Amino acid sequence: MEVLHIYHTNDLHSHFEHWPRIHQLVTQRRKWHEQEGDExxxxxxxxxxxxxxxxxxxxxxxxIVELLNAASYDAVTFGNNEGITQSYEDxxxxxxxxxxxxxxxxxYREDGTRPEWLQxxxxxxxxxxxxxxxxxLTVNFNHIYDLLGWKVTDPIEELEACLKELKGKADIIVLLSHLGIHDDERIGTMFPEVDVVLGGHTHHILHEGKQVENTLLAAAGKYGQFxxxxxxxxxxxxxxxxxxKASLYDMNEMKPVENEKEIxxxxxxxGxxxxxxxxxDLPHPLTAKHFEESPLADLLCKTLKEWCNADCAFLNAGLLLNGLDKGRVTQYDLLAICPHPINPCTVRLTGAELKExxxxxxxxxxxxxxxxxxxxxxxVMGNFVYEGIDFRKTSEHTSEILINSEAINPKSIYTVAIPDMFTFGRFFPEIFRSQTKKYxxxxxxxxxxxxxxxxxxxNS
Structure with a gap:
């Protein structure tokens, strides 16, 4: 009998508080297993x-690649944070x-070829x-990849093609799936020839794996906790x-690594x-508050409207974690106060939809x-901040909404600038359903x- 040990990580999201322990665990275990003659x-x-x-x-x-190299990873796939939170060139x-x-x-590249660093x-x-x-396989955010200059295809169809190519060439099939638990379960049902699916993207935790037909699903949550x-x-x-069989090691229960905090x-x-x-070089501070008047949030909202050439804009003050002090402002300062991989976005809404x-x-x-x-x-979300939008009280119990000082017209079409996270389902149904989003x-x-x-x- 031959024994194969597969160690896997997913969705660290650059939370390196457990990385020294992960590094030590996988490097030690490689040595142990290979000394025992296992794979x-x-x-x-x-x-x-x-x-x-x-x-x-x-x-x-x-x-990040340097860290993966140092830990001697044998193979990786990439997720949406590698794929769509940076430029094509990056x-x-x-x-x-x-x-x-x-x-x-x-x-793929737009011309249908694969980049030389990918297989x-x-x-x-x-x-x-x-x-x-x-x-x-990586998650199929095809619209964003298209905008960046890449081409992503249906992962299930690509898996089917790979399995055909590997038929007779491989004894065991292991899938690195940054697709999410639901697609992983679907794959287990559709493709019994897949022996193991190592999952990610939806941050699910499978302490002892999950058997779906012939396929074992495994996943280790997020942030390197397992x-x-x-x-x-x-x-x-x-x-x-x-x-x-699958299992997870809780990194919080592992013995601390020497000089862990320093690492x-x-x-x-x-960084x-x-x-x-x-x-x-700011001549005066720009404060940011989540629940009070927030000059920096106002500036960001105004900038969002201008950048997107929109009729109006709104965002939540919680996007800014802090303000900027008077004096020198660096790229690090901007990252520290606004760390989100969130892009500007516009959506076209009727006045009636926008009012809602x-x-x-x-x-x-x-x-x-x-x-x-x-x-x-x-x-936290924080208060909403508006640009080109005013709420005017007309009586004790009624008010009206103005867009650029004019009463909102229910039948007119307005281009609204927003952070792209508002285009997802849990926030505003009218925005989620719209077919006119532009990222x-x-x-x-x-x-x-x-x-x-x-x-x-x-001149600063």
């Missing part, structure tokens, strides 16, 4: 980088120093001659899989140092609502704020 693979399932962290932001992911250059294959069967699958051969077909371990036992002669802080400090690039949305923004539930996901890297990439909100500040204070 070992170390795989990452994407979203290892997240540009809220200065090292990821300053190096455009290259610093993704195209990110893996140039890699010491491992990058697997994603459903990403759909990799066959690993064990000492006993067992062939492990390892396929990668490291996954799948053990596959194979008949050496027939190459048939005999058993499969974590050094990663942050390295911060790279971002200490002056942007402007704006009335919803006045709901008292919003300011203290805690937001997680959708690119938001802050804590501005690759700029983040902090990028357009930086340009506005340099415009306002050109």
């Amino acid at each position: 070992f693979l170390l795989l990452d399932i994407g979203d290892h980088m997240d540009r809220w962290h200065p090292l990821a932001d300053a190096t455009r992911g290259k610093g 993704l195209d250059n990110m893996y140039e120093s890699r010491q491992f294959p990058v697997l994603a069967a459903n990403l 759909p699958y990799k066959i690993f051969t064990t000492k006993a001659g067992t062939k492990i077909g390892t396929i990668g 490291t996954g371990h799948v053990i596959v036992e194979v008949d050496e002669k027939t190459k048939k899989v005999l058993t499969k 974590i802080e050094s990663l942050y400090a390295k 911060k140092g790279l971002l200490e690039v002056p942007v402007v 949305v704006l009335l919803q923004t006045k709901d008292e539930k919003w300011p203290h609502l805690q937001i997680k996901g959708l690119g938001f890297r802050g804590t 501005f990439v690759p700029e983040f909100l902090r990028d357009i704020l930086r340009e506005k500040l340099t415009e306002l204070y050109p």
